[in-house]
Amino acid sequence: MTRLEPNGTIEAKVGATRHQSKHIGRAVSSEQRVYILHSQDCVDTGRDLRVCPYSVALDEGIQTGTDTPWEDAEDKPVELEIDENMGDLIPAGIVCHICNAKPVTVYTHGRRYCDDHGFEDDPTDTETTR
Ligand SMILES: [Zn+2]
């Protein structure tokens, strides 16, 4: 479950100052936890932050480690985004696993691909043979 933290604490944890419109987060690998610094716009709604879509998405958990969106994105502040297809929390600006350029539209075997690519184009995808 999402836990609420006092403002100063969460800013220190995430290592960023509150942004007007962006949700910033940090996945702390040693704690297996993600801290969310909600945007000022979000806070200004006055709602319980636990019902914020980012908090709800976080309850899905995140995928960490090699070949996940969080590879190279743990233990530092990153802008957060909610994956349209999977509903989980990912670092903003995740691009296709193959071309590393186009935005992701499909999700297969824990990897994300653009319109032009899929896991069948991915020579490193071994899941299909398991
Ligand atoms: Zn929020």
Ligand SMILES: [Zn+2]
């Ligand atoms: Zn691609």
